[in-house]
Amino acid sequence: MRRQAIAGLLGGVILAQGALAEEPSGDAEAGRAKAGICRTCHGLNGYAKMPLAPHIGGENALYIENQLHAFHDGTRVNEMMSVVAAGLDDEAIADLAAWYASQQIEASLPPGTAADRAPEACVDCHGANGVAVIEEAPNLAGENATYIRQQLEAFRAGRRASDVMQPIAAAMDDAAMREAADWYASINLEIAPAP
Ligand code: HEC
Ligand code: HEC
Secondary structure (H helix, E strand, O other): OHHHHHHHHHHHHHHHHHHHOOOOOOOHHHHHHHHHHOHHHHOOOOOOOOOOOOOOOOOOHHHHHHHHHHHHHOOOOOOOHHHHHHOOOHHHHHHHHHHHHOOOEEEEOOOOOOHHHOOOOOHHHHOOOOOOOOOOOOOOOOOOHHHHHHHHHHHHHOOOOOOOHHHHHHOOOHHHHHHHHHHHHOOEEEEOOOO
16 A cells, blocks of 8 residues: 555656656666775665765666766766766666665664654655655665765755655755754665676
């Protein structure tokens, strides 16, 4: 029921993004070979090695593709990623997305925490444990709290575009953003080492 309602809500967005990147078609092994330039910041398995780089291992391939295209096209801007993505063509983007999406992840709540204390406004799409429930949404589990807050602020200010997240972030004050960011940052994320 719930999933259907959300699918309905997101229908238009899914179609719009579908035009950008259709069914993911990358080659994970080719992506592994191209991930050498990513590993200093995101690790070879997608477990980030620097505080403001997000974990990308185990994200949905379509989400990774969309973000790399957005950095490449300039609709999402970051001093590091814009430079990196400028050098990637469609094939490299698809292959890298396939590689990072193929990683196995496990997310667990900190001991003594109950899932029903998760931020209610987020769980339908990002899950209580930060593992995405719908294909188009990213995992938030174990991301750095500052990274999460910066992204929410970027959606609120319109610096990062998303038909879904902009209205949600617009309705949040700084305290709500901090609370949601702290929840997801507190989750323990493990990514299996790259084979
Ligand atoms: C010098 C460090 C650095 C390198 C190298 C780098 N990244 Fe990033 N990456 C970042 C940072 C920092 C962000 C967060 C950008 C922001 O704040 O919007 C990011 C964000 C991303 C995102 C968005 C994730 C999300 O959850 O929205 C993807 C996907 C990504 N990088 C993939 C890659 C890939 C693939 C490569 C290699 C081709 C790569 N990155 C190389 C630092 C780096
Ligand atoms: C209806 C589904 C939905 C709900 C509810 C939702 N999100 Fe999202 N969220 C998304 C989608 C889809 C994206 C990807 C946007 C894009 O393509 O850039 C996203 C992206 C994000 C990002 C960027 C993550 C990254 O790796 O860069 C953050 C942070 C985020 N959401 C936080 C939240 C928080 C906190 C809440 C609750 C207050 C919330 N979201 C509620 C669907 C949702």
